[in-house]
Amino acid sequence: MSGFRTLLYKEVLRFWKVSFQTVAAPVLTALLYLLIFAHVLESRVEINGLRYTAFLVPGLVMMSVLQNAFANSSSSLIQAKVTGSIIFVLLPPISYVEFYLAYVVAAVLRGLMVGLGVLVVTGWFASLEFAAPGWIVVFAMIGGGIMGSLGMIAGIWADKFDQLAAFQNFLIMPLTMLSGVFYSIHSLPAFWQDVSHFNPVFYMIDGFRYGFFGVSDVSPVVSLGVTSVSFLVVGLATLALLRKGYKLRY
């Protein structure tokens, strides 16, 4: 298991060494979102009996967790592939399961770190509650795990940086932006509400938000079920690719 430990350590050290870009920058981005949206909407919008800022903060935190978990594993893998340094982790006796776990745990850690940063900075502007903190942690971890796995798939699949960018812009961004970070899906027309129910990210955000306020669009148990199954599917898919050595071992 020492291969796993070292690979995890390396992956964490990798983003930590450039934490200005990997942690501080996304925290700033989230803060800007908050300032702008809260400025425009705070006095006009109330959702589920919450002031808009309070509603928005958990959404921004979770969105940061998800996007950074994805960014971590995908950018690490594509960089290693493009520079060729991927061989340093392919030559040692590291199993594909250890390989998977190391990248995903590192991605979750980066996501949590950014998420915590966003929470500390933006929480200052809203009166937050922590109604059910257990759910907060559980959804953050599962969401980070799913996105970390998707990041691995994207990083393994992409041969060039622009392919990775396409994956991010056409899949990850729409899924996260249209998941109810900025609005409650109950405010949407019926058709779009139905569509949103097919977006797993909606359940991650909704369940995460439940942890703060104890209110949500769907029951947190349903969200837990949907996200767990999504994690299982994405995780197994990633493991299958790694096992085959898809685009890693020719």
Place this chain on the structure above:
Amino acid sequence: MGVAVSIQQVTKTFGNLKALDGVCLEIAEGEFFGLLGPNGAGKTTLISCLAGLVRPDTGRLKVMDFDVQGDYREARRLLGIVPQELVFDPFFTVRETLRIQSGYFGIRQNDDWIDEILDNLDLTAKADTNMRRLSGGMKRRVLVAQALVHKPPVIVLDEPTAGVDVELRQGLWQFVRRLNNEGHTVILTTHYLEEAETLCARVAMLKLGCVVALDSTRNLLDRYSGHTLSLRLANGDDLPLSIRQQASLIGGYLNFHLASYDEVEPLLAAVRQSGGVIQDIRMSEADLEDVFIDVMRGRDGARERAGS
């Protein structure tokens, strides 16, 4: 001595290009083995198959009896590979790189050995420098160091001296030789054939994915190209055509190609008999480059000459 590396009938196709075409090789423990061949011959592909980076279409590869697919953990623990491409992880310093690489192999406290490697590769002064700030030759040294962190019994060097200065080349060979003397098996690919000639006791030559020569360096030198006897005569033009035709005239010397020393005496006798006055005489051994060129031309002329 056991078998360090066994390669059986390995075939690998990329698209419609046969990079490896039924390669069979067996390398004994403790050997210093050369893998030679022109660009694109399949050397790196073969090494990648051994390392598990490339999966062969058919055939089996074993490292000390461990299958590189089935028992990949053991096989990889026994192998140290210096890749041909100059790759590095720009996030880390030299020492971090080596510590991390040790960890991948399950070694926690490796600083003594790391220091020794750094010293032998003349990298001590750069230990805490970021990989990005090293010169090309220094990055190459780090690649060698990375391959050695886990003291692998089988060391594979894929063109380790490309772009490396003379001093380090000497130092590197001294170090690798020492490791070989201590029992490590060494497999080397290089385009510097004099390097291979002095270091490798046995070589395989690869061409278009096939092994076209496999023998001890000594035998190859003897069998393929024999020796060259160069004569400068006071009156070279007077020699009968029958003798002159056997030689090529280069820089005032008549060069006779001989398969063995036995042919020296009859030739000299013939020259003397026809009134030739010898001013200078030189004997030179064929070098691996001659053999290589002969083999790669694909005509087995040298072999026939040696056999006749």
